[in-house]
Amino acid sequence: MLRRKARRVRGADAATGDDPLDAAQERRVRAVLALGGVPQADLPDGVQQVRLRLLERAASGREAPRDVSAWAAVVASNLAMDWHRAKRRQERIGERLASLRQPEPHSGEDTSLLSLAVARGLDELPDAQRQVLVLRFYADLPVRSIADELGIPEGTVKSRLHTAVRALRARLHEDEVV
Numbered sequence: 001m002l003r004r005k006a007r008r009v010r011g012a013d014a015a016t017g018d019d020p021l022d023a024a025q026e027r028r029v030r031a032v033l034a035l036g037g038v039p040q041a042d043l044p045d046g047v048q049q050v051r052l053r054l055l056e057r058a059a060s061g062r063e064a065p066r067d068v069s070a071w072a073a074v075v076a077s078n079l080a081m082d083w084h085r086a087k088r089r090q091e092r093i094g095e096r097l098a099s100l101r102q103p104e105p106h107s108g109e110d111t112s113l114l115s116l117a118v119a120r121g122l123d124e125l126p127d128a129q130r131q132v133l134v135l136r137f138y139a140d141l142p143v144r145s146i147a148d149e150l151g152i153p154e155g156t157v158k159s160r161l162h163t164a165v166r167a168l169r170a171r172l173h174e175d176e177v178v
Contacts, residue, residue: 020054021047025069029076036080046083050075114172121171129164132157 021029026047033046050072058064065071122130135146136157143161147154 020051020058020068021072025072028069029072032073032076033080036077036083038080038083042083046076046079049079117172117175118168120175121168124171125164125167129160129167132160133164133168136161 029047029050030043033043034040038046053075054064054068054072122133125133131150132146135141135149136143141149143154143157147157150157
């Protein structure tokens with residue numbers, strides 16, 4: 001009877017590609033992850049992580065845990081804690097990024113006025129200054145790329161940018177937009 005059971009287990013392992021977790025152990029891992037607060041959508045990834053750690057343990061030459069089911073449950077519990085830590089870390093990063101954002105204008109009218117003033121200011125700039133300003137701030141090209149594309153020295157690009165920004169800023173202050 002034990003031999004038949006051993007053959008069935010070996011046969012199941014061969015069919016599943018030597019899966020280190022049986023169905024009952026997988027259910028237990030899923031339950032531990034779910035009770036640990038891991039969302040339903042992330043449960044398959046958590047089970048795969050437990051499998052991976054068990055396989056890594058075997059590949060490194062360490063002996064298999066005495067009770068694979070208990071070991072897998074502990075690993076699943078640790079994964080659930082890691083998931084919560086990562087979630088909290090992401091929330092803190094999001095809060096820090098939100099605090100760094102520039103406040104947006106309060107109304108669409110303010111945005112429209114600013115856009116019109118910038119467009120008028122750009123129209124008044126000499127072509128060479130407008131070109132480098134648009135390439136730098138609208139196309140988001142670095143100074144070196146602008147210089148290469150236009151075939152002029154980087155210093156010339158920087159000088160034109162400085163002059164254009166100063167003129168545009170003066171125009172916006174003159175129009176009392178900024």
